Amino acid sequence: MQGLNEDVVCEFLAAHPDVLERIVTGPTVTRETFQRWSLRRASLTRKHSRKDFGDATLESRRRAILDHADNRVRILYELSQFCAQLVGTEAVELVIQNNEGAFTCKKTSEGELKLRKASFFSNNALWLTCLELSSTLVLKLKKHRKPASYVQSIINCAHQTIGELHFFVPVPETEKRWLNTLCMWASSVNYFAELSTHALASNGTEETHDNVARQRKLANFLLDVAKSIFHDIxxxxxxxxxxxxxxxxxxxxxxxxxxxxxxxxxxxxxxxxxxxxxxxxxxxxxxxxxxxxxxxxxxxxxxxxxxxxxxxxxxxxxxxxxxxxxxxxxxxxxxxxxxxxxxxxxxxxxxxxxxxxxxxxxxxxxxxxxxxxxxxxxxxxxxxxxxxxxxRRSEQKYRVALEVLAYHSVCNKDEVNKLKKIQINERVMELETFDFNGMRLSELEKPLYAVYMFRTLFSETLRFDVDDLTRFVLTVRKNYRRVAYHNWAHGWSVAHAMFVLLMKNKSLFTPNEALALFVSCLCHDLDHRGKNNAYMKTMSTPLAAIYTTSVMEHHHFNQTVTILQQDGHNILKSLTSDEYKQTLGLIKHCILATDLALFFANKARLNKIVDAGDFDITSPDHRSLTQAVLMTGCDLIASAKPWSIQTETVKVIFEEFYDQGDAERLSGKQPMAMMDRQQAHQLPQMQVGFMRGICLPCYELIGKVLPRAISLRDRCEYNATKWEELATEQKKSEEKLST
CATH class of the missing domain: 3.30.450.40 (GAF domain)
Known part of the structure; x- marks a missing residue:
C-alpha cells in the first residue's frame, strides 16, 4: 500500500474502465454528486470546445465568407461551424432548403465544395452533419436522426428560410439570442451578395462591375460592423x-x-x-x-x-x-x-x-x-x-425582491390588535413642537404616536380605515432595517418634523399635498442598508444596477408603493383615480428630494426666486421647490434639535458612517474622512462644515418661505456655534500634544 498514490489509481482506472463505471454508477455515489460531476464535465467540455474561438478563428471565418460570397452552401457551412464553436458542441446539423430538390456536397481535391443532385429526398431538404476533424471536412448524409434540442432558422432579408441549424445539446437562452443575431446578420450579407451576383450576370458593363466592387466593399465593411458590435452588444x-x-x-x-x-x-x-x-x-x-x-x-x-x-x-x-x-x-x-x-x-x-x-x-x-x-x-x-x-435590470430587480422578501414581513394581527387597544384621546401639545425628543419613546409608543399624528392631520379631510392606517404604520416600521441611524426611529423623527410644520402652516398646502408630505417623511428611508448611494455604486450592488441616479431614494419609493399595494394597507384608497396618481407622484417627488445631491440645485433655484421677490406659493414650480426643500429640512431635523438631542444623534450618525468606512476598508478602498473611524477625532470640525455648508442654508431658506419655522434656523445656528467651540478646543488639545 506504500506505493499507492493518485497516479497509480488513475492509471489503474484508465486500464479498467469497467471498474470506474461500477464505482460511478454504484450506490456509493449519490444522485446529487453524480449530477454535479456531469455538470462540471459539460462545463469543461464546452470550455475546451471553445479554445479556438479567438480573433484568428473569427478572421478565417470572415475571409472564407468574403471569398465565397456567391456560394450559399459554403457560407452556411462556415456559419454552422462558427455557431458550433459559439455553443460549444462538436457537431451541428445543417439543413439546406432548396426548391428544386435536395443537394448533397462533395469536397474536391482542390478543396472546393460542389453540389450533386440527390433525388431520394421528398421534402426537398438536405440533412448534413458537418464535422471538422484534423482539418478534413466530413459530410454525412443522414436519413434517420434523433430530435434536435434546439433549431435555429436562417432567414434572409426577403423573409425566405434558406436553412436550419439543428443542435443536439441544450442551448442556454443567452446563446440562443447570440445565434439569432449572428444568423440574421450573416444571412443579410448573403442576400445582398446574391443580388450583386445576379446583377453581374444580367449586365456585363463596366458600371455593373464597379457596382459589384462597391457592394463587396460594403459587405466587407458590414462584416466588420457585425464582428465588432457582436462582442459588446x-x-x-x-x-x-x-x-x-x-x-x-x-x-x-x-x-x-x-x-x-x-x-x-x-x-x-x-x-x-x-x-x-x-x-x-x-x-x-x-x-x-x-x-x-x-x-x-x-x-x-x-x-x-x-x-x-x-x-x-x-x-x-x-x-x-x-x-x-x-x-x-x-x-x-x-x-x-x-x-x-x-x-x-x-x-x-x-x-x-x-x-x-x-x-x-x-x-x-x-x-x-x-x-x-x-x-x-x-x-x-x-x-x-x-x-x-x-x-439585466429584471434580473437585478428579482435579486433585490428576493433579498427584501427574505428580510421583511408584513405586520401580524397580534401587533395590530395590541396597538388598537391603546388610544390617545387628548391633544398632545408637546408633540407639536420641534424640540420634542422622539428618542425617549418606546417601540410601542412610536407607531402609536405616528397613528395619532396622521389622525390629527387628516381626520377631517380624508376618509381612511383606522385598521388600514394601523397596519400601514406597523408594516412601515417592519420595513426599516436595524441599522445604526437610518432606521425606524429616524423615519419617525422626520415625519414628526413634517407634522409640526403642517400644524403651524395648515393653509399652506392642500389636504392631499399634506398627506403626500407626511407619508413621504414616514417612508423616506424604507429598507435603508446603512450605506449611502456612493457606496452602492462603488460596490456594484444590484440596486445600483437598477437605478442610475438617487439609488436608495428610488428604492425607498418603490418600497412605499409595495406596502400601499399590500392587502389592508392602502390608506389612499378613498382618493379618486386622478387624485391617487397625483398624490403618488408627489410622494415620489418628495422622497427623491431627500437625496442631498439634489438639494443644492433645489436650494439655488428657490433662493434665486425668493431673493428676486418673485416667490409665489401658488406657482406649481415654486410650490414643488418648496416641498422639496421642506423634505430636506425635515430629514436634517436633528441639527435643529436641542443640543443634548443633537449630540446624541450625531454619535449614532457617525457610528453608521464608520460601519460603512469599515466595509470599504475591508474591500480594499480608502474611506473618506467622514466615514473613517481612524479620523474620529475630527468629528467636531467635520460637523461644523456640515452645519454651516448644508443645514444652516437650508433652514435660512425655509425661514424666508415659512416665517413660522424660523426657530429651526436659530436652533441650528446655536448648535453650529457649539460645534465650533468643540472644534476649537480639539485643535488646542492637538497643538499641546504636538508641542
Missing part, C-alpha cells in the same frame, strides 16, 4: 458609440450623433451626444458618462427625421430653416453638410443618426444608399442591446 452605450464610429467611417463624416426615440414622451434623446474621430475621443466618451439630453421630436433636423422617417441630405446647413445654430455658436464648431438618416425596427423609427461635415465635398446618393443597408445592422444591434438591458 450587452452594453447599450458601447453599441451607440460603435454605431456612431462606424457611421462616420461609412460616409467619411467628421462627426456623428445618435438620438433614440422616446415614443411615450414624443422626444428624442441621447446619452452620448457627439463622437469625433480618433481613438482618444472614443476612450474619453467611454470613461466619462455624459448627462442625457432631450429634444422635442417636432424640433430640429433630427426631430424631423425621427417624426417623418425620411432621411435628409443637407448641403448647406445654415440655409435650412430647421437647423439650430445655437450649438455651433457655443462650441465654435462650424456645421456645413448634414446627412441625417432614420433607423427602423419593425417598421417604426427607433433612432436617428446625424452625420456632419463630409471630409470631401457633400454627402452623396451612394452615402444614403449605403447607410440604409447599414441601418439594418444598427436597428438589430440597438434592439438587442435594449433587450439585454431590460433582461
Amino acid at each position: 450587452v452594453s447599450m452605450d458601447s453599441v451607440i458609440i460603435k454605431v456612431m464610429n462606424f457611421a462616420q467611417k461609412l460616409v467619411d463624416a467628421d462627426r456623428a450623433s445618435l438620438f433614440l426615440v422616446d415614443a411615450k414622451s414624443k422626444e428624442i434623446y441621447a446619452r452620448i451626444f457627439d463622437v469625433g474621430t480618433g481613438e482618444e475621443e472614443h476612450s474619453r466618451l467611454s470613461d466619462t458618462p455624459q448627462k442625457e439630453i432631450r429634444f422635442d421630436i417636432s424640433k430640429g433636423i433630427a426631430g424631423y427625421v425621427a417624426s417623418t422617417g425620411e432621411g435628409l441630405n443637407i448641403e448647406e446647413a445654415y440655409e435650412d430653416e430647421r437647423f439650430n445654430a445655437e450649438v455651433d455658436s457655443k462650441t465654435g464648431y462650424v456645421t456645413k453638410t448634414i446627412l441625417c438618416m432614420p433607423i427602423f425596427i419593425r417598421g417604426a423609427v427607433i433612432g436617428v443618426v446625424q452625420m456632419v461635415n463630409k471630409h470631401t465635398g457633400v454627402f452623396t446618393k451612394q452615402d444614403e444608399d449605403s447607410f440604409e443597408i447599414f441601418a439594418v445592422y444598427c436597428g438589430l444591434a440597438l434592439h438587442h442591446a435594449k433587450l439585454y438591458d431590460k433582461i
Whole structure:
C-alpha cells in the first residue's frame, strides 16, 4: 500500500474502465454528486470546445465568407461551424432548403465544395452533419436522426428560410439570442451578395462591375460592423458609440450623433451626444458618462427625421430653416453638410443618426444608399442591446425582491390588535413642537404616536380605515432595517418634523399635498442598508444596477408603493383615480428630494426666486421647490434639535458612517474622512462644515418661505456655534500634544 498514490489509481482506472463505471454508477455515489460531476464535465467540455474561438478563428471565418460570397452552401457551412464553436458542441446539423430538390456536397481535391443532385429526398431538404476533424471536412448524409434540442432558422432579408441549424445539446437562452443575431446578420450579407451576383450576370458593363466592387466593399465593411458590435452588444452605450464610429467611417463624416426615440414622451434623446474621430475621443466618451439630453421630436433636423422617417441630405446647413445654430455658436464648431438618416425596427423609427461635415465635398446618393443597408445592422444591434438591458435590470430587480422578501414581513394581527387597544384621546401639545425628543419613546409608543399624528392631520379631510392606517404604520416600521441611524426611529423623527410644520402652516398646502408630505417623511428611508448611494455604486450592488441616479431614494419609493399595494394597507384608497396618481407622484417627488445631491440645485433655484421677490406659493414650480426643500429640512431635523438631542444623534450618525468606512476598508478602498473611524477625532470640525455648508442654508431658506419655522434656523445656528467651540478646543488639545 506504500506505493499507492493518485497516479497509480488513475492509471489503474484508465486500464479498467469497467471498474470506474461500477464505482460511478454504484450506490456509493449519490444522485446529487453524480449530477454535479456531469455538470462540471459539460462545463469543461464546452470550455475546451471553445479554445479556438479567438480573433484568428473569427478572421478565417470572415475571409472564407468574403471569398465565397456567391456560394450559399459554403457560407452556411462556415456559419454552422462558427455557431458550433459559439455553443460549444462538436457537431451541428445543417439543413439546406432548396426548391428544386435536395443537394448533397462533395469536397474536391482542390478543396472546393460542389453540389450533386440527390433525388431520394421528398421534402426537398438536405440533412448534413458537418464535422471538422484534423482539418478534413466530413459530410454525412443522414436519413434517420434523433430530435434536435434546439433549431435555429436562417432567414434572409426577403423573409425566405434558406436553412436550419439543428443542435443536439441544450442551448442556454443567452446563446440562443447570440445565434439569432449572428444568423440574421450573416444571412443579410448573403442576400445582398446574391443580388450583386445576379446583377453581374444580367449586365456585363463596366458600371455593373464597379457596382459589384462597391457592394463587396460594403459587405466587407458590414462584416466588420457585425464582428465588432457582436462582442459588446450587452452594453447599450458601447453599441451607440460603435454605431456612431462606424457611421462616420461609412460616409467619411467628421462627426456623428445618435438620438433614440422616446415614443411615450414624443422626444428624442441621447446619452452620448457627439463622437469625433480618433481613438482618444472614443476612450474619453467611454470613461466619462455624459448627462442625457432631450429634444422635442417636432424640433430640429433630427426631430424631423425621427417624426417623418425620411432621411435628409443637407448641403448647406445654415440655409435650412430647421437647423439650430445655437450649438455651433457655443462650441465654435462650424456645421456645413448634414446627412441625417432614420433607423427602423419593425417598421417604426427607433433612432436617428446625424452625420456632419463630409471630409470631401457633400454627402452623396451612394452615402444614403449605403447607410440604409447599414441601418439594418444598427436597428438589430440597438434592439438587442435594449433587450439585454431590460433582461439585466429584471434580473437585478428579482435579486433585490428576493433579498427584501427574505428580510421583511408584513405586520401580524397580534401587533395590530395590541396597538388598537391603546388610544390617545387628548391633544398632545408637546408633540407639536420641534424640540420634542422622539428618542425617549418606546417601540410601542412610536407607531402609536405616528397613528395619532396622521389622525390629527387628516381626520377631517380624508376618509381612511383606522385598521388600514394601523397596519400601514406597523408594516412601515417592519420595513426599516436595524441599522445604526437610518432606521425606524429616524423615519419617525422626520415625519414628526413634517407634522409640526403642517400644524403651524395648515393653509399652506392642500389636504392631499399634506398627506403626500407626511407619508413621504414616514417612508423616506424604507429598507435603508446603512450605506449611502456612493457606496452602492462603488460596490456594484444590484440596486445600483437598477437605478442610475438617487439609488436608495428610488428604492425607498418603490418600497412605499409595495406596502400601499399590500392587502389592508392602502390608506389612499378613498382618493379618486386622478387624485391617487397625483398624490403618488408627489410622494415620489418628495422622497427623491431627500437625496442631498439634489438639494443644492433645489436650494439655488428657490433662493434665486425668493431673493428676486418673485416667490409665489401658488406657482406649481415654486410650490414643488418648496416641498422639496421642506423634505430636506425635515430629514436634517436633528441639527435643529436641542443640543443634548443633537449630540446624541450625531454619535449614532457617525457610528453608521464608520460601519460603512469599515466595509470599504475591508474591500480594499480608502474611506473618506467622514466615514473613517481612524479620523474620529475630527468629528467636531467635520460637523461644523456640515452645519454651516448644508443645514444652516437650508433652514435660512425655509425661514424666508415659512416665517413660522424660523426657530429651526436659530436652533441650528446655536448648535453650529457649539460645534465650533468643540472644534476649537480639539485643535488646542492637538497643538499641546504636538508641542
